[in-house]
Each structure stands twice: as C-alpha cells, then as structure tokens.
Amino acid sequence: MRTSQFFLSTLKEAPSEAELPSHKLMLRAGLIKKLGSGLYTWMPLGLRVLRKVEAIVREEMDKAGALELLMPAIQPAELWQESGRWAVFGPQMLKMKDRHERDFCFGPTHEEVITDIARSEIKSYKQLPLNFYQVQTKFRDEIRPRFGVMRAREFMMKDAYSFDVDAAGMAESYRKMHVAYSTIFTRLGLQFRAVKADSGAIGGDASQEFHVLADSGEDALAYCPTSDFAANVEAAEALAPAAPRAAASEALRDVDTPKQTTCEAVAALLDIPLQRTVKLIALVAGEQLQIVLLRGDHSLNEVKVGKLPGMADFRFASEEEIRAFFNCPPGFLGPVGIDRSRVRLIADRTVAAMSDFVVGANKPKFHTAGVNWGRDLPEADLVADVRNVVAGDASPDGKGVLEICRGIEVGHIFQLGTKYSQALSCNYLDAEGQLKPMEMGCYGIGVSRIVGAAIEQNFDEKGIKFSAAMAPFSVAIVPVGYQRSEAVKAAADALYAELKAQGVDVLLDDRDARPGSMFADMELIGIPHRVTVGDKSLAEGKVEYVARQDGNTELVAQADIVARLLGKLAQ
C-alpha cells in the first residue's frame, strides 16, 4: 500500500476525552473515531489491526476443532424469556420493538440462540461433542463506557459454545479452549495470565479469565510467585489466620475520637497499626440488617458476600436505617452492646481471630478499645471469608505468599454445565435411549478490546509499538526525497515491489512530506520495521533499517535488505 492511496489521519494532540495512553494513541493514530458514547468507527488503519487479531483467533479456534457460524445480532425476546434472562439481564441489554410491537434485543451474548440451535439440530450422542463459534458485534449498554474500545458499548467479540454428553467431555472441551486461548495470546505477542474467576451473571461451575497484564487494568489479580496459583481478587480465597486468637490482655475502654470517622484516622490518633482496628459495614438482606466486620486495612468483597446464605440480593444499608438501629451516625459504629436479636453479625475470618481491637463505640465522637470476643460481645453469628485478599496474604494453595497485579480481561472461559440446556430443554438421546441435557461450556474473547489492551501494554513516547502479528503493516518504507531524487524513487519503488511480491504487508510513504513527519507518523501508528531510503546511504549502496521495538538502527546493503526483513518477519 502507498500512503498516497491510503487514508492516514494522525493527530498531534489527542482529543481531551481520552484518558488512557492506549485510548489517546488509538485516536491520535487514526485507528478509531468516536461516533457516540461507547461507539467507535474502525478506520481503515485500525480495521487492519482488528482483522489481524480476528484472523489469529479464527485460526486457533479452527485448529481446536471449533466450527464457525454467524448468528443474528438482533434476537427475539421469546428465547430470553424462556431462559429467564430477559428480566435478569436488566438495563445493560438494549431492547427494541419492531413494527409489530414485538420485543427484540441487540444481543449482548448468544447462549440462548446457540442453545436453541443445538436443541433443534442435535438429537443424538453420536453428533457430540460440538463447539460452535462466531465473531460478532455485541452491544451492552454499559453504565459507563470508557477507555475507548476497552469498554465500549458496541464491541467485537468471539464467542464459542461447546456441547458435550457429560461433565468429563465438557471438561475436555474446556481444556482445549484453555490451550487455544493461551496460543492466541502468545501469538499476539501479549504478556498475559490466566486466572481463576467468579462466573458472575453467566453462571456455571469452573471459570477462568485471561488477562493482559497492565497497570491501568480494571481488575486486580492475585497470584503466587512460588506456585501456579492465580485468581481474580474477587475470586481469591482469603484463608483464616494460621495463629489462634490471642488471649485478651487489655481492658475495655472508650477513647475520644472527636473527628475520627475512619479506621485510618483512628489508628493515626491512637498511634496503633491499622491492623488493630475493625470497621463495621451495615448491609440489608432479607429485610434484616446484616453487620459485617472487617479489619481496618481490608476491603469488602461483594462477590463473596453475595454467596453467603441469605445474602444473594444484599444491598448497603441507608443512613436512615443505620441511625434507626444504632442511634448513631456512621463513622462511630461498633458491635459492642447492640441488640443481637435483631441483626446478624458476620465476622470476617481475620476479625474472628483478633483480640484487643478498636471499634466504634456507637456514640458520636467515641471509639472503644481493648475489645475482645466472648468477653465484651458474643461470638459472631457467622464467620466467613468476606474480604479481598491483599498482597502478603497466604496463598490459598498453601505454597507461598500472594502478590497483586492488575490486568485487562480479554478472555473468559466457563464450564456452564446444564444451566442453559435445562432451562431451554436442550437434550440428546444417549446410547441407552435416555434423554439427557447437554453439558455446555462457553468461551469469549474481546477481540476489539484486545487491540486496546495490546497498546496499553506496548507503547512509548513516540506512539504505538505493535507486535508483528497485530501491526497494520509489517514494514514501512520511508523514502527521503521521493519526489525529488530519481535514485531514491527507483530504489524505494523496487524495494516496495519486491516486498509485495514476497507477500509482505508493506507501506510505502510516497507523500511529498518532510522526513520528520513521515518518521513520526510511522512511529505513531506502530509499524514494527522501517526502511529509510535516502540519497546519502544509497551512494554507498545501502539503506537504513530501524526496529520500532528498540529503536536500533543499522545500515544494510540494498541487495540484502529483503532477505533481512523476511528473516525478521519470520521470527
């Protein structure tokens, strides 16, 4: 491709709405253009990148035995009503009516449709196992779209669905997808990690997420450097402290905390470690107040709370509800001396093992110190793991200590079991003629998100640094004086023709622009290999090669440059 025949639209300054480096760079490089909130056009340059990601995803899915199909983006409401998710999915689903007032949605995912296909097409165990996939535009009406294509409302997703005769078969399908996903992200040149995940709204048993590691990632990941344990923080178990609760050694006493409404402030005032304080979080579930106690430096894990008995649809208590029960404003709440018949007291495992701790006194401007279980208040009604793990916690596999890093979720694989096949009567006949529900799995990859995540992981002050696998063009030829020097033009054209003949995605910058702006553009859009052709080096029969990755420059004989480039591209 020649730049004069292509469409480059680079910007020196990024539009102000962009926050993350990847978002700014994608706009500056002209990969995408915003149409509305969470809606982006993939411009010609960006589409080339997206297509390269898609191609790798397709190759590996095909290799893993999955079959591509394409389902409608618009789906009738009936299927969703049948699975019960029409109401459950909520406002995140874009709903619409046709001219006959029939309900439809723009598909946020395709479990219902694929299950409908399977139940009508698959009758016998002899047809199984099967894995169908598609690369499709999805729409989720995100509460807050942001970060460009990383959290867009309309986005490109690869979703696959496996159908097996039994749980062992499903586990094998799942394992194949795990392998395929690892291969895909490796081929894309990404640093990634597979972690244990919560299965969330989609449901099911086992599930793992694939994360591109990046400091700006929205998810916190817990991993153990000395074992293979890795989990999303929301799914990582916090073990109970190994040491038993120490005996009480302090007397119960009130302390003045005139303005200290947080554990941090109280700890600072009393000059004690934050780990000696306990905070109280008031929740409501089943019309009853639920009091959760957490150590001062820990944070509530809402996923874990939601899984406790009777807490499935919990919410945070309102300030009125808090005042009604405690007769005290938030900031000074404590578990000592409250009417335990009207509430349930849930203690985090860590708190249950504490002694001589500090909590609110249930009266404004006071906290209580030297609090001890059993002596000053009855034991908790429930001791459970309700906190997020923190760096330094023991690894749940008992093989070391956890560290925390951040990641961008680009893939998620689930073992669904029979959740959807039972809801939608997706059955087959086994060898004994028995009707059985199919065992399903589903596997998603955020194709458009990958582009953003990859840039978030690979950029410098000059712009994007695409891996060879994702770059819109593999090689950029920058002639200095293409319009002025016959020799330069002839050499550049010859190199261009030769690379094209070799099947290389090559971009020849034949604009009548100054070299500085051509260099800057090629660097901004992230072309991994650049060849500069100029009179100076041509006089010695050489051209200049620059690697975008490290900026290393070398003079290469004209006769050798094609072979050198082919060698680098093959790496």
Added chain:
RNA sequence: CGGCGUGUAGCGCAGCCUGGUAGCGCACUUGCUUCGGGAGCAAGGGGUCGGAGGUUCGAAUCCUCUCACGCCGACCA
C-alpha cells in the same frame, strides 16, 4: 442512576467574571523558499459559540430549561 465538571472551526484551547463587529496554536488551501526528525514567509478558506426560551437597544458572555459528552462510585469481553 447518584455526585461533580465541560460544551466556542477537524483537534487542542482563550474569550464569559465586568454584555458592545468571535480569537490563538495545530490541521487545511494557494504561492515562493526549504528538504534525514512534526520547516519558514506570505496570502486564504472554515464557526447557527450544543439546543430552546428569557432579560436587554444589544447575549458566546447574565437567567431558566434541555441535550450531549467527560470524570468519580455498582456491571463485563
């Protein structure tokens, strides 16, 4: 949805407080010069100042309403 904040040329912004002929940089067009790191000079084109209503002789500027977008909190590939 709640809490802020911003809407002025394609992009980045000033002007608004204190009403009086709409500006700057980049980008774009033309010409001359320049040509290995986002060139210089000169001349140009482009804006219903988000929208509606109001106050006023006069509104980008003041008031009311509205829409859009962005940031901070709960969802997810």
